[in-house]
Amino acid sequence: RNTAEKFEFQAEVSRLMDIIINSLYSNKDIFLRELISNASDALDKIRFLSLTDKEVLGEGDNAKLDIQIKLDKEKKILSIRDRGIGMTKEDLIKNLGTIAKSGTSAFVEKMQTSGDLNLIGQFGVGFYSVYLVADYVEVISKHNEDKQYVWESKADGAFAISEDTWNEPLGRGTEIRLHLREEAGEYLEESKLKDLVKKYSEFINFPIYLWASKEVDVEVPAEEDESSDEDETSAESSSSDDGDSEKSEDEDAEEKPKTKKIKETTYEWELLNDVKAIWLRNPKEVTEEEYTKFYHSLAKDLGDEKPLAWSHFTAEGDVEFKAGLFVPPKAPHDLYESYYNTNKANLKLYVRRVFISDEFDELLPKYLNFLMGLVDSDTLPLNVSREMLQQHSSLKTIKKKLIRKALDMIRKIADEDPDEANDKDKKDVENSSDDEKKGQYAKFWNEFGKSIKLGIIEDSVNRNRLAKLLRFETTKSDGKLTSLDQYISRMKSGQKDIFYITGPNKEQVEKSPFLERLKKKGYEVIYFTDPVDEYLMQYLMDYEDQKFQNVSKEGLKLGKDSKAKELKESFKELTKWWKGALASENVDDVKISNRLADTPCVVVTSKYGWSANMERIMQAQTL
Numbered sequence: 001r002n003t004a005e006k007f008e009f010q011a012e013v014s015r016l017m018d019i020i021i022n023s024l025y026s027n028k029d030i031f032l033r034e035l036i037s038n039a040s041d042a043l044d045k046i047r048f049l050s051l052t053d054k055e056v057l058g059e060g061d062n063a064k065l066d067i068q069i070k071l072d073k074e075k076k077i078l079s080i081r082d083r084g085i086g087m088t089k090e091d092l093i094k095n096l097g098t099i100a101k102s103g104t105s106a107f108v109e110k111m112q113t114s115g116d117l118n119l120i121g122q123f124g125v126g127f128y129s130v131y132l133v134a135d136y137v138e139v140i141s142k143h144n145e146d147k148q149y150v151w152e153s154k155a156d157g158a159f160a161i162s163e164d165t166w167n168e169p170l171g172r173g174t175e176i177r178l179h180l181r182e183e184a185g186e187y188l189e190e191s192k193l194k195d196l197v198k199k200y201s202e203f204i205n206f207p208i209y210l211w212a213s214k215e216v217d218v219e220v221p222a223e224e225d226e227s228s229d230e231d232e233t234s235a236e237s238s239s240s241d242d243g244d245s246e247k248s249e250d251e252d253a254e255e256k257p258k259t260k261k262i263k264e265t266t267y268e269w270e271l272l273n274d275v276k277a278i279w280l281r282n283p284k285e286v287t288e289e290e291y292t293k294f295y296h297s298l299a300k301d302l303g304d305e306k307p308l309a310w311s312h313f314t315a316e317g318d319v320e321f322k323a324g325l326f327v328p329p330k331a332p333h334d335l336y337e338s339y340y341n342t343n344k345a346n347l348k349l350y351v352r353r354v355f356i357s358d359e360f361d362e363l364l365p366k367y368l369n370f371l372m373g374l375v376d377s378d379t380l381p382l383n384v385s386r387e388m389l390q391q392h393s394s395l396k397t398i399k400k401k402l403i404r405k406a407l408d409m410i411r412k413i414a415d416e417d418p419d420e421a422n423d424k425d426k427k428d429v430e431n432s433s434d435d436e437k438k439g440q441y442a443k444f445w446n447e448f449g450k451s452i453k454l455g456i457i458e459d460s461v462n463r464n465r466l467a468k469l470l471r472f473e474t475t476k477s478d479g480k481l482t483s484l485d486q487y488i489s490r491m492k493s494g495q496k497d498i499f500y501i502t503g504p505n506k507e508q509v510e511k512s513p514f515l516e517r518l519k520k521k522g523y524e525v526i527y528f529t530d531p532v533d534e535y536l537m538q539y540l541m542d543y544e545d546q547k548f549q550n551v552s553k554e555g556l557k558l559g560k561d562s563k564a565k566e567l568k569e570s571f572k573e574l575t576k577w578w579k580g581a582l583a584s585e586n587v588d589d590v591k592i593s594n595r596l597a598d599t600p601c602v603v604v605t606s607k608y609g610w611s612a613n614m615e616r617i618m619q620a621q622t623l
């Protein structure tokens with residue numbers, strides 16, 4: 001077309017498309033889920049706008065918020081159309097090709113090694129999965145504020161945009177036409193599409209229709225049938241064959257001939273999904289499988305791994321809402337990437353079933369951003385802007401309840417995990433036959449332990465609850481994870497403090513001379529070897545009335561030591577001389593140590609100063 005404007009894909013996008021096109025990835029089905037998910041997002045957007053401005057929906061069919069799938073077997077075209085917000089020309093250029101999402105290159109790298117496309121949606125590049133099945137794609141789109149345009153590309157590094165003067169006007173929304181590749185013929189089968197919609201798009205909150213064929217019985221005059229054995233009408237029948245049908249009908253009516261039924265194929269829109277929201281259902285009636293599938297649809301994850309835990313509940317009282325929270329089986333790739341600069345909540349907010357936003361960061365504190373889920377509020381007003389909602393007083397209450405529920409849910413993973421049991425309650429858990437729960441908390445901890453630590457630092461109100469969730473190894477844990485409660489249950493009589501040591505890794509802290517005496521005397525010492533642990537311990541001062549004591553810092557007390565005073569006295573001259581011999585900017589004091597057994601001396605940091613490990617971390621950060 002001569003009016004077409006040509007554009008080049010951004011390099012990252014182009015690379016991604018090459019990989020997709022040449023992919024041997026066997027699950028090509030995912031493209032449909034991505035397109036339906038985009039259609040649903042676009043419908044959510046227009047519905048949200050319509051809350052404050054009814055006009056945006058328009059009239060008649062335009063106001064119907066649905067998704068339509070159509071097949072053209074002859075031309076091998078599969079099209080998906082929505083009456084969502086649509087895209088302006090500028091949107092088409094920006095969204096489909098020239099601006100790569102932040103995770104694109106990370107995803108491309110991952111794809112090259114693993115070839116696994118399951119998470120394409122999570123990386124914000126799901127649209128390009130169309131090239132798994134199509135070699136030529138057209139996107140026709142009409143936004144309220146622009147004309148209708150066609151975007152098209154054969155994935156050859158470039159795309160074109162033209163003002164649409166030849167297709168039927170869409171009114172509003174987007175139609176994606178996939179010109180299917182030879183080997184993708186299965187996507188022209190209605191049954192295949194029905195199965196896919198069932199499988200992947202069960203939780204889409206808009207009706208999805210398929211232009212489906214249907215065999216119907218139609219009555220036709222018997223004489224139209226060539227095999228008719230009624231001689232009397234056969235002459236007329238042959239004349240009506242080349243004559244126009246109106247005439248023959250007239251004749252039929254007059255003569256009232258016998259009719260017969262034949263099968264004819266007609267088409268009609270068939271609804272493929274049930275749009276009742278799962279979170280409105282009674283939790284007792286929702287199966288584990290349904291929760292798992294719902295989680296996958298929320299998380300844009302095509303794998304089949306179960307979430308580690310979920311919580312589905314209704315809050316009543318001043319602020320009423322329903323919520324579903326999930327702990328993913330794996331941390332998303334960018335969870336801690338720029339923790340302090342962005343707040344990427346994964347919680348969708350609905351008000352009375354209407355999707356409002358998934359960028360509402362007032363609903364959960366940052367450290368719980370690894371959770372997926374949704375909140376549907378009956379209390380929040382519908383007809384106000386997002387900004388106004390953000391100020392609403394109910395949000396604080398919702399947030400408080402969500403945190404509480406989230407922490408309960410996480411604690412339950414531990415409670416139900418046989419590996420987590422204390423010796424004293426081991427029996428109960430062993431009786432439970434739930435093998436599935438075994439090792440689940442360690443899995444949670446490996447993926448999200450850092451979030452719990454960040455929570456302890458940031459959320460003083462829930463600090464104790466979060467500390468209960470903390471896991472670590474110790475001098476006595478035998479390479480396994482243990483908790484503060486378990487530590488306390490093993491404390492020696494007379495032991496007042498919880499001992500810990502920090503360092504760059506377990507191998508180093510294990511050998512530390514600071515542990516010599518403590519180990520000999522049978523005290524247990526926690527290993528904190530994550531850089532964040534140093535910060536953590538600046539906030540976590542005590543737990544259930546026990547104070548924390550860093551064994552490499554001044555002030556270590558190991559119960560009563562009768563000889564300590566005596567030793568201090570007899571070595572007084574030596575320590576005095578030693579202190580004088582070292583410059584005062586290097587040491588504050590020289591003391592008789594109660595923590596050594598074999599090593600002659602150690603350098604200890606002062607109670608309120610940085611530990612040596614913290615010095616190391618700070619240096620690493622500034623260098």
Ligand code: ADP
Pocket residue numbers: 034038039041042082084085086087095096121123124125126127128173174
């Ligand atoms: P994501 O949906 O995660 O943003 P995609 O690659 O699936 O990533 O889509 C890219 C962008 O293209 C979307 O963010 C959206 O702006 C736009 N888009 C895609 N499909 C549609 C559609 N049917 N209607 C309106 N906009 C769309």
Ligand code: MG
Pocket residue numbers: 034037038121124125126127
């Ligand atoms: Mg998408």
